[in-house]
Amino acid sequence: MQHKREILQKLTGVESSRKTYYHELNLVVDEMKRKNKQLEIINRLTKLQVDADWTEVSLYLAEQLAQLIPFDRFILTLVEKATLFSYITQRESWQCGTATRPLQQTTPLHVQQLNDLISAEHPGCLVTSVALQGRLQRVFGFLTLLQEQPTTADSSHLLLFQQIAEHVSVSVENMLLFKDVSEKVKIEAQLIQSAKMAAIGEMAAGVAHELNSPLTAILGNIQLLMRMIKTEPHAQMMHDIYQCGVRSKKIIQNLLTFSRQEEYSFERLNMDDLVEDVLGLIGYQLTVSGVTILQHPSDKPLLFSGSRHQIEQIIINLLLNARDALQGVSSPTITIHTFQQVTEDGSYVGLSVHDNGSGIKQEDLPQIFHPFFTTKDQAKGTGLGLSVSLGIAEAHNGKLTVESEAGSFSRFTLLLPT
Numbered sequence: 001m002q003h004k005r006e007i008l009q010k011l012t013g014v015e016s017s018r019k020t021y022y023h024e025l026n027l028v029v030d031e032m033k034r035k036n037k038q039l040e041i042i043n044r045l046t047k048l049q050v051d052a053d054w055t056e057v058s059l060y061l062a063e064q065l066a067q068l069i070p071f072d073r074f075i076l077t078l079v080e081k082a083t084l085f086s087y088i089t090q091r092e093s094w095q096c097g098t099a100t101r102p103l104q105q106t107t108p109l110h111v112q113q114l115n116d117l118i119s120a121e122h123p124g125c126l127v128t129s130v131a132l133q134g135r136l137q138r139v140f141g142f143l144t145l146l147q148e149q150p151t152t153a154d155s156s157h158l159l160l161f162q163q164i165a166e167h168v169s170v171s172v173e174n175m176l177l178f179k180d181v182s183e184k185v186k187i188e189a190q191l192i193q194s195a196k197m198a199a200i201g202e203m204a205a206g207v208a209h210e211l212n213s214p215l216t217a218i219l220g221n222i223q224l225l226m227r228m229i230k231t232e233p234h235a236q237m238m239h240d241i242y243q244c245g246v247r248s249k250k251i252i253q254n255l256l257t258f259s260r261q262e263e264y265s266f267e268r269l270n271m272d273d274l275v276e277d278v279l280g281l282i283g284y285q286l287t288v289s290g291v292t293i294l295q296h297p298s299d300k301p302l303l304f305s306g307s308r309h310q311i312e313q314i315i316i317n318l319l320l321n322a323r324d325a326l327q328g329v330s331s332p333t334i335t336i337h338t339f340q341q342v343t344e345d346g347s348y349v350g351l352s353v354h355d356n357g358s359g360i361k362q363e364d365l366p367q368i369f370h371p372f373f374t375t376k377d378q379a380k381g382t383g384l385g386l387s388v389s390l391g392i393a394e395a396h397n398g399k400l401t402v403e404s405e406a407g408s409f410s411r412f413t414l415l416l417p418t
Helices: 002-011 018-045 054-065 111-121 156-230 234-259 271-288 308-325 385-395
Strands: 071-081 083-090 093-102 126-133 139-145 269-271 292-294 303-306 333-343 348-356 399-404 409-417
Touching: 018 054, 018 156, 054 093, 054 156, 071 156, 111 126, 111 139, 111 234, 126 156, 156 234, 234 271, 269 271, 269 308, 271 292, 271 303, 271 308, 271 333, 271 348, 303 308, 303 409, 308 333, 308 348, 308 385, 308 409, 385 399, 385 409
Parallel strands: 292 333
Antiparallel strands: 071 083, 071 139, 083 093, 126 139, 269 303, 333 348, 348 409, 399 409
């Protein structure tokens, strides 16, 4: 009742002037606008894309929060097992950096503990953190605001920050679930692909063994005939049969080597010899496709230590990718260049595969080594060849790089330490 009287008095002006009335009305309108702005931004924060990159998420959250709360730096921290992943956004430049730190403790991290960690790294700053909690009250991350010139803490800002964290928690948890499911789907697809490759390898080994026995008999008999018959034209014909048999035997040996998936022992290898072995295996397949192969071998042995099967797998992937890029190109050519290169990091044996094909778009270049990314038709590529090749190169402490121009050329370069 008393509240109603006060309102009537203000409206009638009995105890307040008209100026005071309009001033108070403006304050109410401003407060409503401020609340609406807060609700609008909170609504935006619940619409994060589930497949977005964490640096993009940190920048987006910082840009929205900057409209409501003062700060100099914003940090999105995610807890994954025993590691903290922090994405730090500078308000002044709107650039995001990343930091990773191991967790020494086995118990869940609390807000005050995180504040102490950040305060030690940013002395003199006012650190305000709130936890991101899931539906089961599990803390999976934190939002942190840093002020380089601390002022008196505003309780209304802290309350608003906590409310925002509650809404952001839902979006971030959905993103984590999406990424977890996506990772499991990728692993399952990799397992299926590995099973296919294992089955193909086993089948190839069986076929190679079956062909090896009759081919041995053919080569043995033709050598006997060559000793007995020296007259032309029969001698030349038998020599041709013998050469074709030797070539076939070499193809079978390469096929057997390629099918032995479990043999990853390192040995002393020559890059030019590996190129010859691979061309013996798939060279005919390339030339039948109408592709001209140009070789520029080194004038001295290019020796390095590595797994024969794995390096041959890289060369095969690069050559088959080059062939696919040459579809519909006039005068399709693949140029293979082997060389030795000395850099600040050390001495390397190099192999480059250049094609004058369709090339790769600039926006696709950063992604071509990612698993399951492919520029080929769905029926032609799995998106695993280059990612597997990069993994093999890095396992050998080497590098696999690419240069390309759409509609002009592509050049993949493999560097392995001598």
